[in-house]
Amino acid sequence: MKIVCNKQVLLDGINIGLKAIASKTTMPIILCFVIDVKDNIKLISNNMEMGIETIVDGQIIEPGTIAIDARFFAEIIKKMPDDIITIETDYDFKATISCGKSKFNIIGKSAEEFPFLPKIEKNDAITISQFSLKEIITQTVFSVSPDENNKIMTGELIEINDDNLKIASLDGHRISIRKIKLLKSYEPVSVIVPGKALMELSRILSDDIEKNVSVYLTNKHILFEFDNTILLSRLIEGKYYNLDVMISNDYETRITINKNELLGCIERASLLIRENEKKPIVFNIGAENLEIKMITNSGTMNEDLSIVREGSDVVIGFNPKFIMDVLRVVDDEYIDFYMMDYKSPGCIKDKDGNYIYLVLPINIAN
């Protein structure tokens, strides 16, 4: 195998591929990139949950295939001068990486043992802009559960109905839902996609609203195709929770509040929380004022924020992290916060129902 690439182009491909490199594994081969050179130069990675293939522009002098430690390879390419890079391998999987007058010899591996991605039958593509997909993932994926014992909660629901796309996650304490309109209508479909794969995908997608992603679904897989890259993830089997029964439109009190002021205030209050301490942030809602209060072993904090209120007084406590997580992803300058009473979930949502965040309260009865 022998190829010639521009350093930055190769590095861009590497940075995409690294997202599907395992951090720990008992299978050393999945710590490798496969560089697979036939009619194009393909960089392949697969951590067994998801796989990435990305095509790197470059000149093919001799086809071939080699597996090479991904992080080591990335470090070497990163440190090379900004120049043309030549990668050459011999029958023994010795790789020579040269750039200018600099030359590395490192030991690669045969790609025989590597779990190449399965061939996916490409049916009708669902099309969505990279920008939108990135945004709706970022705005929901933070509330998937990290607990692998409940597989379904580690994934996000992606549901399509006509031209409506809904993406949602929940972890038993909170629910995040984001809805957008697609450019055309599709057959109804509903799948559960691992949160980790979506998180990595959102990091690769560009912010360009002009660029699209094509999404393909099979019984077992979801495939995202964009630019020179495909990302393939397994689906999580099972039936997702019925969100409609969990979300109510009833409320007793609605407040409108400046998002950044509220976020800054809860961030400050959270300084009082020492590791593993579980203390609520308490909202004491008056007619024109939200008094925010935190009491921990380190001290107390309180702060008043201006609000516009409809409804009656409420005192309610939340896990401060859950409220901060939402405030960090919502774009709006002012948010509406809906509450029933101190025992019922609080809900941050916009008027058009494009986003809904539901958070269970913490009991502060005593």
Place this chain on the structure above:
Amino acid sequence: MKIVCNKQVLLDGINIGLKAIASKTTMPIILCFVIDVKDNIKLISNNMEMGIETIVDGQIIEPGTIAIDARFFAEIIKKMPDDIITIETDYDFKATISCGKSKFNIIGKSAEEFPFLPKIEKNDAITISQFSLKEIITQTVFSVSPDENNKIMTGELIEINDDNLKIASLDGHRISIRKIKLLKSYEPVSVIVPGKALMELSRILSDDIEKNVSVYLTNKHILFEFDNTILLSRLIEGKYYNLDVMISNDYETRITINKNELLGCIERASLLIRENEKKPIVFNIGAENLEIKMITNSGTMNEDLSIVREGSDVVIGFNPKFIMDVLRVVDDEYIDFYMMDYKSPGCIKDKDGNYIYLVLPINIAN
């Protein structure tokens, strides 16, 4: 005690004071700032090796003194809105920190147990610009020894003779020496200052060549006074090594080489070194070419760099870190590297003797 300060002014003072806060200790009181308010607002910290007093501009409403956990206090102030901050304490050492509508109550301590800095008799000051002092510390302090068993090597020599200031450090493998001219002449003096104190000092000093530091010496202490701050450090007792007998002006070969090219090349080569592996970077010096080579268990790297040479061929190996350390602090675009043979130290120095870096080679005989 009650004071009112601008947030940013207070935070600047805190960031200076934090440099003398211990990271671990059996004496909880030295994890605190003392805020000492009499005719000014003084922030005091002391990790028992060095102490800092910095004056924070602000309004004094009621004098008093309190000790307060330094890192916690710093976090709270950092997260406050950019506004006026009021700090008020009561007889019980409860501190109330308020800013806008935000109010923290935290528990402080009496400052009784705090090791206040000793009063230093201020004799003749040695004057040097902050910029120069910062520079010569940065350019030498990296080669103090971290080994506390040899106390003298953990310090830097500061030696004054007439209007010459010399600062030097060594760790048994290398020596760094920097010399500058002072604006006037002083009585000869020679002290050993802990490297850690100098490192923290260099982080506080400004880059402003117009601003000066006054340096005061006693038998046991060195005091740096600048802006609103004093930094006091103990001296290390003992006699420093005789550097003159260690440095020779003889050489067999001198090469002139682009500093950044050499640095980039050694950084790349160092990627091949796995944790704790000790491998030399080998310089193979030809007539117009320096071939750089690294061989480790991960692979090999070699690269050719253009040089101007005087003298004969040399093959010599170095600890790559030691060469990189020097190259990262030297300002010149091209450096001169002097060598005798593969067993004798290499020396990087400028023509005027403003800096001298001597590095012992690694034996690569086999």
